[in-house]
Amino acid sequence: MSRRKTERLLNLVICLLATHRPLSAEQIRQAVPGYDPDNDEAFQRMFERDKNELREIGIPIDVHKDPWDDDPGYRIVRESYELPEITLEHDEAAVIGLAAQVWQRASLAEAASGALLKLRAGGVRADLSPSPLELRVDTRDPAFPPLWEAVRDRRAVTFGYRRAAGESVLTRTVEPWGVVSRRGRWYVVGHDRDRGASRVFRLGRIVGTVTPIGRPGSVIVPEGVDLRAMVGFQEMGVERTALVRVRRGTCLGLRRAAQELRPGRDGWDEAELTFSDPEWLAGWIASLGSDAVVVGPPDAREAVIRRLKGALQ
Amino acid sequence: MSSDRLPRLLALVPYLMSHPGAEVPEVAELFGLSEKQLIDDLQLVWMCGLPGHTPGDLIDVSWDGGEIIIDNADTIARPLKLGVDEASALLVALRMLGELPEFKDMDVLGRVIAKLESAAGEGAATVSAQVQVEIGAAPGAHAAITDATRRRRRLSLRYYVPGRDEITPREVDPIRVVLVEGRHYLEGWCYRAEAMRMFRVDRIVEVEILDVPADPPAEAEPMDVTEGVFRPSESDELVELELTAMGRWVAEYYPCEEVTELGEGRLRVTLRVRDQSWLVRLALRLGENGTVIAPPSLTEQVADAARQALANYEHMA
Numbered sequence: 266m267s268r269r270k271t272e273r274l275l276n277l278v279i280c281l282l283a284t285h286r287p288l289s290a291e292q293i294r295q296a297v298p299g300y301d302p303d304n305d306e307a308f309q310r311m312f313e314r315d316k317n318e319l320r321e322i323g324i325p326i327d328v329h330k331d332p333w334d335d336d337p338g339y340r341i342v343r344e345s346y347e348l349p350e351i352t353l354e355h356d357e358a359a360v361i362g363l364a365a366q367v368w369q370r371a372s373l374a375e376a377a378s379g380a381l382l383k384l385r386a387g388g389v390r391a392d393l394s395p396s397p398l399e400l401r402v403d404t405r406d407p408a409f410p411p412l413w414e415a416v417r418d419r420r421a422v423t424f425g426y427r428r429a430a431g432e433s434v435l436t437r438t439v440e441p442w443g444v445v446s447r448r449g450r451w452y453v454v455g456h457d458r459d460r461g462a463s464r465v466f467r468l469g470r471i472v473g474t475v476t477p478i479g480r481p482g483s484v485i486v487p488e489g490v491d492l493r494a495m496v497g498f499q500e501m502g503v504e505r506t507a508l509v510r511v512r513r514g515t516c517l518g519l520r521r522a523a524q525e526l527r528p529g530r531d532g533w534d535e536a537e538l539t540f541s542d543p544e545w546l547a548g549w550i551a552s553l554g555s556d557a558v559v560v561g562p563p564d565a566r567e568a569v570i571r572r573l574k575g576a577l578q
Numbered sequence: 579m580s581s582d583r584l585p586r587l588l589a590l591v592p593y594l595m596s597h598p599g600a601e602v603p604e605v606a607e608l609f610g611l612s613e614k615q616l617i618d619d620l621q622l623v624w625m626c627g628l629p630g631h632t633p634g635d636l637i638d639v640s641w642d643g644g645e646i647i648i649d650n651a652d653t654i655a656r657p658l659k660l661g662v663d664e665a666s667a668l669l670v671a672l673r674m675l676g677e678l679p680e681f682k683d684m685d686v687l688g689r690v691i692a693k694l695e696s697a698a699g700e701g702a703a704t705v706s707a708q709v710q711v712e713i714g715a716a717p718g719a720h721a722a723i724t725d726a727t728r729r730r731r732r733l734s735l736r737y738y739v740p741g742r743d744e745i746t747p748r749e750v751d752p753i754r755v756v757l758v759e760g761r762h763y764l765e766g767w768c769y770r771a772e773a774m775r776m777f778r779v780d781r782i783v784e785v786e787i788l789d790v791p792a793d794p795p796a797e798a799e800p801m802d803v804t805e806g807v808f809r810p811s812e813s814d815e816l817v818e819l820e821l822t823a824m825g826r827w828v829a830e831y832y833p834c835e836e837v838t839e840l841g842e843g844r845l846r847v848t849l850r851v852r853d854q855s856w857l858v859r860l861a862l863r864l865g866e867n868g869t870v871i872a873p874p875s876l877t878e879q880v881a882d883a884a885r886q887a888l889a890n891y892e893h894m895a
Contacts, residue, residue, distance in 0.1 A: 268622060271583050275626045278588065279653045283628055296629035322585050323661040347656040351697045357690045360681075364671035373667045379585070380664035382609070386593040386657040397727040398680065401758040401803055402671070402711050417662060417705045427826075427843065443708035449760030469830050486708065493712055518740050521783070552863035553743070555886040570891055575866025576884040 273299035277315055278324065282346060287329040287338025348387045362391045369403050372410045402446060406468035409444070411475035412453050416441050418481040421458070425472035434472045439464070440484040443492040452496045455484075465496055507546055508560040509536045515556040519549075535560075543568045551576070583619075585658070590619060591637070592657045594648040602644045617641065628653065662705060665698030669706035677713040678757075679721060716762060717780040720755075722787055723764050727752040730792045733766070736784040737777055741856035745783055746770065751792035755779075758803045765801070767794035774798055776807055808833060810850030817857055818871040821845045825867030828860070846871070858883050 276297045281288070294300045294308055301307045316326055316339075325345045329338040353361065365381040368374040381391055404410075408424065415422045422441060425434040441455040442463075450467060457464040510533045511519060520526055525537035540546040547568030550557050559566045586609060593608075594600060606616040620639045627636035627650065638649040669691060676687045695703045726733050733750045752766040753774070762779040801809075810833060821828055823843030828834075836848040851857045854876060861870055861880040870877045 266583055271587070272622060272625055274584050275587055275623070276629075276631075278584075279627060280629050282653045298631060318584075323658060346658060348659045349697050351693055353690065353693065354686075356684075356686045357693070360672065360675060360686055360690055361668065361694075364668050364675060367671035367674065368667060373663070376661070376663040376667040377671065380660050380668050382586075382589045382593075383657040383660060383664070385608070386589040386591075386596065388596040397752075397754050398678075398724070399754050399756045399803075400671075400675070400678075401756065402674070403759060413663075413709065416708050417666070417701075433843075443710065445709075446711040446760065448712075448714060449758075492708070492710055496712075515743060517743055517745050518738055521738070548863040548865075551865060551887070552859040554859070554862055554883045555890055556743075558887075558890045566891075570888065572865030573862065573884045573888045573891075576862050576864070577881050577888075578866070578869070 269299060273297060274315060274318065278319065278341065281326065281339060281341040282343060284340050287327070287340045289336045289338055291336070293339065348383055351384065351387060351389060353384075353389050353391075358389060358391045359396075361389070363396060363398065363400065365391070367400050367402050369401050369405075372413070373404060403449070404451065406451055406471070408453075408468045408471040408475050409451060411477065412441060412444055412468070415475070415477050415484075416443055418477070419484040419486075420477045420481050421479045421484055422475050422477050424475040426466055427470045427472055437464075437466065438478070439466065442484075442486045442490055444468075445492050445496045447493070447496050454490075454492045454495050463495065504539050504541050505562065507538045507540055507562060507565050509538055509550060510534070510558045510560055511536055511553075512556040516553055519553065519557060540565070547572050587619060587623060588654060589657050591623060591648065591651050591654050594639075594646050595651060595655045598647060599645045602641055602646060605646060620646065623648075623651075627651075660694075660698045660702070662698075662701040665694060665702035666706040666709065669694055669698075669702060670709045670711060673706065674711040674713060679716050680724065712760075713757065714760065717782070719782040719785045720762055720779050722785045723752060723779060723782070724755050726787045726792075727755050727764075729787075732788040732790040732792050733764075734786040734788050735777065735782050738781040738783055740781070741853045741859070749788070750775070750777070751794040751798070753794065753798060753800050756803060756807075758807055761807075763807060766792075767798040774801060776801070810835075811852070812850075814850035814852045815854070815873070816848055817851045817873070817876060818846065818848050819861075820869045820871055821847060821864070822867045825864050828864070828868065854879065862887070 276299070277293070280293065280296050288296070290309070290312055293312070294302070300311060319326060324341060327340050327342055329340070331338070361381065361384065365377045368377050385391055412422065421438060423436060423438045426437045427434050438458040439453065439455045440458065441453050443455075444451055444453050446452075450469060453466050453468060455463065506524070509519070510529060513532045513534055519536060519538070522538065523536035524539055527535050529535045538546065543565040546559070546565050550559050550569050551572040559569050590605075590609060593605070602613050602616060606613045609616065611619070620641060623637050624639045625636070629635070637651040640647050672687055672691050672694070675681050681687055723733065733752055735748045735750055736745050737748055738745050749769045750764070750766040752764055754765050756763045756765055756776070764777040764779055764782070765774065766777070767773075768775040816835065819828065820840070821844060826843060826845055829837050829845055829847050832849055834847040834849050838846045840846055857870070857876060858880050861868055862883060870880055
C-alpha cells in the first residue's frame with residue numbers, strides 16, 4: 266500500500282469517526298484529502314475500494330439510507346469501533362502473554378500478536394518476560410487455515426481425503442463442526458454429506474486444497490456435540506491382555522508399560538500387556554526384535570510373525 | 579510498505595496516547611519495526627487529522643530526544659476492537675492452558691477468558707469453543723520438573739531411551755519446560771552429553787531435585803522448536819525406504835528429506851538417521867509395509883534381526 270493511500274485511509278477513518286451524522290460520499294470527497302476532485306467515476310471507484318479495505322481489517326462502516334435522500338450516508342459508530350475498556354491484573358496479563366506465544370504459524374500467530382498489540386495499545390500491560398514454561402501448537406497442515414475459516418464462517422467444505430491405509434483419494438463434502446488437536450495432530454469433526462453421518466478426518470490425510478462451498482452461516486453445529494469425545498472414540502476398541510516373554514535385562518520400555526511382570530525360566534521374564542488393536546501390538550513387539558515374543562492371544566502372535574516375515578524380504 | 583500498515587497505525591496511536599514519553603527503540607521493538615520505519619510511521623501520522631487539515635486539526639507528534647509525545651489524536655485514541663480471529667486465537671490458547679496442572683487450581687484463566695469474551699463479542703466465543711487443543715495428562719515427573727525449572731535447581735534423572743532400549747542416569751540443569759506437538763519436554767543442559775538436550779517428560783523414569791543451584795554454561799541456548807523438536811543433522815546417515823499405503827504413516831510421523839509418490843498410495847522417502855538400531859526397529863515394526871532400499875548394509879541388518887526374532891517363534895512352536 267502506498268504512503269499516500271495509507272494517509273488517505275487514516276484520514277478517512279478519522280473523518281468517519283469524528284462525524285456525528287452520516288456523511289454523503291460527496292461530503293467525504295471534500296473532507297478527506299487525496300480523492301479526485303474532477304473525475305467522478307474515478308472517485309467512486311476509489312471510495313468503494315477504500316470502504317472495502319477498511320471493512321476487511323474489521324472497521325465497521327455504517328451505511329444510512331434515508332427515504333427522502335438519494336445518496337446514502339456513511340459513518341463509523343464509535344462504540345462498535347473501539348476496543349472496550351479492559352483492565353487486567355498482573356497475573357491475568359502474564360497468562361495473556363503466554364497464550365499469545367502459543368501459535369507458531371502465520372495465520373494464528375499473526376492474529377494472536379495483533380490481538381496482543383491492540384490490548385497493549387488499549388493500556389493493558391501484558392507480561393512478555395521469558396517464562397520457564399513454553400507452549401507451542403503447530404498448525405503446519407496446509408488444510409488448517411481454510412478449515413479454521415470454514416468453522417468460523419459456518420460453511421461447508423469439500424476436500425480430497427486419503428483413508429488411513431486406502432489407496433485412493435476420495436472427495437468428501439463435510440459440514441465442519443470444529444477442529445481438534447489431539448496428541449499433536451489436527452482432526453476436523455463434522456457431518457459428512459455423502460455418508461449422511463458424522464465423521465472425523467485427520468488433517469494430515471487431506472490431499473490438495475480445501476474449498477468452501479455454499480453460503481456462510483449455513484452449517485448448524487448440533488447442540489451439545491462433544492468434539493473431543495468424537496475424536497477420541499476413533500481410537501478406542503475392546504481391550505484384551507497379551508502374554509509376552511521378554512529377555513531378562515532388555516525391553517525396559519515394555520516392562521514399564523506392563524500390567525504384570527513376573528520372572529520366567531531360562532533367562533526370560535513374562536509380561537502382561539493391555540492392548541486393543543493386535544496390529545498395533547504386533548508393530549511394537551516386532552520392533553523389539555529377538556528380545557520379545559508374543560505367546561498369545563493367537564491373532565496377536567500371528568500378526569507379529571507376519572510382520573517379521575515381511576521384514577525378511 | 580505492506581498492507582498491515584493501517585492496522586498498525588491504528589494501534590500505534592492509541593499506544594502512544596496511553597504511554598506518553600515512550601522511547602523510540604522500545605516502541606519500535608514492540609511493533610516489530612526498525613527505528614527508521616517507526617519514525618516514518620510517526621511522520622505519516624503527523625500529516626493526518628480531522629477534516630479541514632489546518633494545523634489545529636492535525637495530529638501532533640514529536641520525538642525529540644527519543645521520547646515520543648503525541649497530541650490531538652483523540653478521535654483514534656482507543657484501539658480498534660478485536661477481530662474474531664484475533665480474539666479466538668487467544669481464547670483457544672487460554673482454554674488449552676487450563677489443561678496444564680499449573681493452572682488447574684487457579685481461577686486466573688477463567689477471569690481472563692471472561693474479560694476477553696466480553697471485549698470481543700459473541701462470534702469469538704463461539705469459534706473458540708469449536709477449536710480445541712487437547713493436552714494429554716501430564717506425566718508424573720512434570721510437577722517436579724516445573725518446580726525445579728522455576729527455582730533453578732539441578733535435576734538428577736533416570737531417562738529411558740527407546741532407540742537403544744536403555745535407561746541412563748543424567749544430571750541436567752533445567753532451562754525450560756516446553757509443550758510442543760502435544761508432548762511435554764524438559765529442555766536443559768545435560769552434563770552427560772555436555773550439550774543442550776530435550777527430554778520427553780513421559781520417558782523420565784525417576785527424577786530428583788538436587789540441592790544444587792542450576793548453573794548451565796554460557797553456551798546453553800534454548801533451541802528453536804518452530805520446525806519441530808526432532809531436527810536431523812547433516813551428519814546423520816541418509817536412509818531410503820519404500821512404504822506401502824499401510825506404511826505411509828512414517829512420512830507423517832518423521833521429518834523426511836524427500837517424499838515421492840509411487841502410485842497406489844505407495845511412497846519412497848528419504849530420512850536422516852542418527853542411530854541405525856532405531857531404523858532397524860522401525861523396519862521390523864513396518865514388516866511388509868516398509869522396505870529399506872539404501873544403504874544395502876542396513877537392508878541386511880534388518881533381515882538378520884527379523885531372522886533372529888522368527889527363530890524364537892520356531893523354538894516355541
